[in-house]
Amino acid sequence: MSGVPDPLSSRDLAAFAAAIEAGSVQGASEALDLTQSATTKRIQALERRLGVTLLARGRHGVRPTEEGMALYPEARRGLDALGQAEQAVAGARAARPLRIAASHTIGEVLLPTWLTAFRAELPGVHPQVDVVNSMGAIAAVREDRADVGFVEGLEPLDGLDTKVVARDRIVLVVAAGHRWERRRFVNPKELMRGRWISRESGSGMRAVAAAALAEVGVELQPDLSLASLEGVKRSLAAGGFALISELALEPDLAAGRLVALPLKGLIIERPLTAIRRTAGRPHEQSKRFWRWLPTGS
Numbered sequence: 001m002s003g004v005p006d007p008l009s010s011r012d013l014a015a016f017a018a019a020i021e022a023g024s025v026q027g028a029s030e031a032l033d034l035t036q037s038a039t040t041k042r043i044q045a046l047e048r049r050l051g052v053t054l055l056a057r058g059r060h061g062v063r064p065t066e067e068g069m070a071l072y073p074e075a076r077r078g079l080d081a082l083g084q085a086e087q088a089v090a091g092a093r094a095a096r097p098l099r100i101a102a103s104h105t106i107g108e109v110l111l112p113t114w115l116t117a118f119r120a121e122l123p124g125v126h127p128q129v130d131v132v133n134s135m136g137a138i139a140a141v142r143e144d145r146a147d148v149g150f151v152e153g154l155e156p157l158d159g160l161d162t163k164v165v166a167r168d169r170i171v172l173v174v175a176a177g178h179r180w181e182r183r184r185f186v187n188p189k190e191l192m193r194g195r196w197i198s199r200e201s202g203s204g205m206r207a208v209a210a211a212a213l214a215e216v217g218v219e220l221q222p223d224l225s226l227a228s229l230e231g232v233k234r235s236l237a238a239g240g241f242a243l244i245s246e247l248a249l250e251p252d253l254a255a256g257r258l259v260a261l262p263l264k265g266l267i268i269e270r271p272l273t274a275i276r277r278t279a280g281r282p283h284e285q286s287k288r289f290w291r292w293l294p295t296g297s
Contacts, residue, residue: 008049010082013075015042016054020072024061097128098285099147101140103204104229105245106150106272107131110166118292125285133227134204141275147286149275152245153204154211163274164296169246170209170268171260175236178259185262188218195240197232198222204270209243212268233258243268271296 018028019039029039047054054068064072102111108131115127130140134153140146141160151157152168172191174180191213199206206222213220223240226232232242233252252258274293276286 012042012046101137101146102150103134133202135202153207164271166272166296185264195223197240
């Protein structure tokens with residue numbers, strides 16, 4: 001049974017071809033950014049593999065032997081083909097969209113403005129955005145389904161590059177007309193007697209709010225869980241309260257649909273974080289986007 005062909009080493013062929021083209025091993029070393037010793041070892045490895053002498057060494061450099069003359073054009077064609085193959089892959093990577101997985105607050109409130117500004121500088125970028133919860137964004141980055149992710153929760157980010165891009169405050173919110181509407185503040189323990197309209201399990205907003213309340217002895221169970229910010233805000237019209245990102249409330253507060261209330265003795269703040277894989281070769285567009293992203297104070 002015939003085995004898989006074992007082709008000649010492209011590194012050894014490149015050293016051999018460069019020596020012929022430069023007329024010396026030293027010139028080949030400079031062209032390949034190698035030491036002269038490393039270049040010599042590669043050429044010698046190729047000669048051992050073929051069982052022939054490919055270069056005649058002299059005081060004024062090297063010249064190909066008869067066998068070297070026969071090999072050179074084939075080596076050059078092979079190296080050129082490998083270069084074209086690399087360019088094809090690079091072209092495919094360049095054409096791939098910038099894949100982003102963003103948690104809801106960032107994906108719905110901040111990211112559209114950021115991408116508009118980024119694309120004004122790089123019009124050829126074509127972002128593809130999935131808005132998910134924080135756990136979903138982390139999974140997408142770890143599984144290489146997203147180049148850059150944005151999270152806002154408490155999940156561990158070990159093994160990932162991280163960059164805080166903004167800071168956010170989570171506030172208590174009720175609909176206009178709620179019995180708490182005109183209160184100067186609400187004691188956190190009063191929340192246990194109300195109806196919590198919450199984001200779904202896996203939401204960074206929900207996790208941060210629940211953890212902060214637990215520190216002051218308040219344990220809450222959602223009366224209703226919804227997978228979108230808009231769903232939570234609309235559900236408040238029927239009563240209940242929510243703990244929502246201050247960033248996502250501006251139009252509702254301005255229109256008078258919702259009212260934000262201070263929690264007595266408790267401020268819930270969190271960082272909003274960009275993430276990417278540490279391993280692998282980053283997509284060029286994702287590298288530029290990462291450098292472009294703001295840094296949260």
